[in-house]
Amino acid sequence: MSTQTISARPLVSGLSGEKSASRIKRSWKKVLSRRKPIMIGITGFVILGMAAFYFWGNQTSSTQYMTARVERGNLRNTVTATGTLQAVTTVQVGSQASGTISALFVDFNSVVHKGQIVAQLDPAVPKAQVDQARANLQLANAGLQQARATVTNSRAGVSDAQARGLAAKSTVQNNQAGVSGAQANLAVLKAQQDDAMSYLKQEDSLLRSGVIGQRDYDIAQTAYRTAEARYNQAAAQLSQAQLSEQSASGAGIAQSQAQVEQSQAQVQQSQAQVGQAQAQVLQAQAALKLAEVNLAHTTISSPIDGIVVSRAVDVGQTVAASLSAPTLFTIANDLTQMQVIANIDQADIGLVEQAKSVKFSVDAFPGKDFDGKIQQMRLNPTNVQNVVTYNVVIDVGNPEQKLKPGMTANLTITIDERNNVLKVPNAALRFTPQDATGQKTGSGTGNANGQGRRRTADNANGADNSSSPQNGEGRFAPSTAPVLAGQMRAVWVLGADG
Template identity: 30%
Template sequence: MGVMVKKRILAVLTVVCLFAGNFVLTSCSGRKTAAKKQTYEFTTLSKGSIVSTVTSTGTLAVVSSVDVLAEMSGRIEKVFVDYNDHVKKGQIIATINTDLLKVQEKSAKATVDKAQATYDLQLLTVQNDKTLFDKGFLSEFDYKSALATLRIDKAELDSAKASLEEITTEINQYAYITSPIDGIILSREIDAGSSVSGSSSSSATTLFTIAKNLEQMEIEAEVDELDISSIKAGQKATFTVEADPGVQFTGNVKEVRLVPESDDNLVYYYVIILADNKSGKLLPGMTASINFVKEEKDDILTVPSAALRFSPSSLSDAEKNRILFAAGLPPDMSQEEKNAALQQYDEQLKSKAPEKSGSEEKGSSGLSSLMGGGRIPGAGGPPGGGGPMGGGRSGSGQSRKVGQNNQDQESLTGAAESVTRKPLWYLDENGKLAAAMVQIGISDSLKTEVSDADFLTGKKIILKVKVE
C-alpha cells in the first residue's frame, strides 16, 4: 500500500474514531436483529422538467373602479342601468327629481327680476343726481350716498343671479347622473324613489360602482415572510379558481407591497398579480389558489421525491449506518482505500462495543464531513436539512441550492462545502441493499432534481416497500 493511500486512510480513520462510539449500541443490537424479507416497488432516474413554486391564496378584484356619488340631494326619479350593464362615459344612468328645484328656479328668477328693477331704478337716480350735483343743486354727500346705494343694488343683483345659476345647474347637470368612464356596472345602490344626499353633505350617497373593464383582473395574494424574498415584480404566477378548478390561469406580479401584515403572530406581505381575463371566466371576489414560479429547469435528472424519503426497515440502524458511511465516502477514493476505510470502521465499532459514547454531536459531524454535509439519514435523525422533504416550510417546494464538494480531498477531515445530499437505496448486483448519496436540487414535491447520480441511471431505485 502506497504512502498516499496510507495517509488518506489515516484521515478517514480520524473521523471514524470520532463517530464509531456513536453507533455502538445500535451495532450490538443489530447483530441480534434478523433481516426481514421484503419486496419493494422500484423507480428509475429520468430526464424531465421541474417547476419550483411558492403557494399562496388571494382574492380576485377589478383593477380599477369608480364610485359614482350624488352631487345634489333629492329623490331618485329614474334608473336607466342595472348590474353588469356596459356604459359609456357621459351616458345618463339615473335622474333625480327636479320638481322642487323648478319651483325654486321660478322663485330665483323672480328675485333676479326684482333685483334687476331695483338696480335699474337706482341707476337712473344716480344719473339724475349727477346732473344736479354738477349744477350745484345737490350736495356731494347726497350724490355719494346714491352711488353707494347703486353698488349695493348691483351686489344684490349679482347674488340673485348666482343663486339662479346654481339652481339651474342642479336641474340641468347634477340632476342627471352620468357615467364618468367607459365600463361595466358592478353595483347599483339605488332604486327609483330612493332619497340621496348630495356631496355637500357629510356623507354623500354612493349610487353606483363602475369597473373600468373586466378584461384584466387583479389578485391580492398573501405571501408568508419566509417566502417573500423569492417574489419579484414581473415574476410569473399561475392560479386556479374554485369555480373552474380544471383551468389554469396565468399572470405576472405587479408589485410586492412592503408594508407587513400580521395575523396570529404570522407575518405576511401582500403581492399584487395582474391576470388577463378576456375569457370572462374570472369574476371579482373569487378565491384564487396561486403558484409563484421560483425556478424552472428543463432536461434535468429527476427522481420521485418519495424515493428520497425511503429508509429500509429490514436493516438495523448499525447496518444502515455502515452502508451510508460507505456511500458517503469521497467518490475519487480508490476501491483499495474504501475497503481499508470500511475495515477500520468495523474495527472501531468492535473496539468501542463495551463503551458508551456521549459525543453524538461530534460523531455525526465527523461522518457528515466525509459524506459531503448533512446528518446521516437513519437512526441519527432526518436526512440532511434544507431539502425538499427535509422540513422546509409548506408551500415553497424548493430545496436549498448549495455548493459542490471541495475538490481537494487530501485532507478528508477538513470542512466540506455545504451541500444537500440524501441517500437513494437500490439493490446491488447480488440483490443486497445498497445506497448512493446524491446531491439534490429543486423540487415540486412530487419530483426532485438530483445530480452526481449518473451512475444510477438505469438502476432500479427503491421507491417504497411493496404492500403484499
C-alpha cells in the same frame, strides 16, 4: 382414548338405562371417526402461524427501505397564495343630491358609456329652487339699476351745485364791478362838488365886490348843493355795492360750495349703493348656479365606459345624501383586462420579487390555468392576528371574459425553474440510515455516537469536499433549504456493504 360408561338418568323419560348407554357409545364413535380431518386442519394452522411469525419477525428486526427511480424532468420553486379577481378600474356611482328615484335606465350587466344617463331623481324641488334663484337675480338686477339711477341723479345735483357756485362767483364779480363803478361815480361827483364849491366861492367874492347880483350867487350856491347831494348819493351807492359784494363773496360762495360737497357726498353714497347692488347680483347669480348644479345632480350619469356590476336602488326609493353620497351603481371599466390582488406572506415576499411567471386557477374552470404578470408590490402591510401579509397586484388578460369579478384565484408563482435535470424525491434528501444496532448514522467516518459515513461529491481536483470546510461545507445546501446557484445537494446512497 378409553371409553367409560356414564351412569345417569335417561335423557328422555320412558327410555331404559341400557338404551341410553348404547346411544352415547354410538355418538363417541362418530366423533372418533372425524378425528383425522380435524387434526390435519389444526396442524395446517400451526404451520401457517409459524411461517408468518418467522417472516414478520425477521422483517421487524431488519431495516425497511422505500426505493424511487432517479429520473430526468423539470423542477420548479414556487410560492402558492390566494387572491381575489377584480376589474382594473371600478367606479362606485353615487348621488350628491337627495330625493326619490324616479327612473332607472340601466340594470345589472348593462353596457354603459361615459356621460350616459343611468338614473333620474325627482327634480321638482331643485327646479323650484332654480326658479326662486332666478327671481332673486332679477330683483338684484333691478336694485342695481335703481342704484345706478341714483348715482346719475347725485351727479346731476353736483353739477347743479357747481353751476350755483359759478353763479355766486359771477354775482360777486358783478358786485365788485358795481363797487368799482360806484367808486368812479363818487370820484366824478366829488370833482363836481369841488368845482361847484370853487365857483360858489368865486361868486361870493364877486357878490361882495358888487360885480354880480344876488341872483347869480344863488345860482352858484344851488349848483354847489346839487353837486354835494349827488356826491352823498354816490357815496351811499358805493357803500351798498360794497355790502352786496361782501355778502355775495361770503355767504353765496360758501353756500354754493356746501351744496357742491353735499352733492358729491350723495354721489359717493349712491356709488356705494351701486357696489352693494352689484354684490347682491353676484350673490344671486351664484345662488342660481348652485340651484342649477343641484338640479343637474338629479340626473345621474356614468363617469366611464364600462359595464354595470351592481345596482343598489330601485324606482321609488329615497336617497339621502346629507352625510355621504350613497352608492347607486358599481361600474367596471373593462373586464377584458382584470387584476388579482394576492395576499403574500412576509416570509415569501422576498422570493416573489424574483418571480418569473404567475399562473392561477379558479374553481369555476377546474383544470384550466390562466397566466398573469406581477404589476405592483404594495408596501402597505396588512396585519391580521399577527400575520403580516403584503398585497401583490397581478395583471390578467381576460379576452373571453370567462373570469368574473370576485372570483377566488389560486395562485402559483414560479420563483425559479430548471428543465431536464435529475430528480430525486425530497424524502431521500431527508433520509438518515441506521446501523446494525438500530442507531442512526451521520456524516464523517463514524464515532461512538453512532454516526457513520456519508458519500459526498468530489471537486474537479479529485479531493473529497467533506475533508475541507473551506472547500466542502459551504458548497452543500442544508436539507431543509433550497439549492442555490453554485451549491450541491448531498444524497445518501447504499454502499456495497449494504
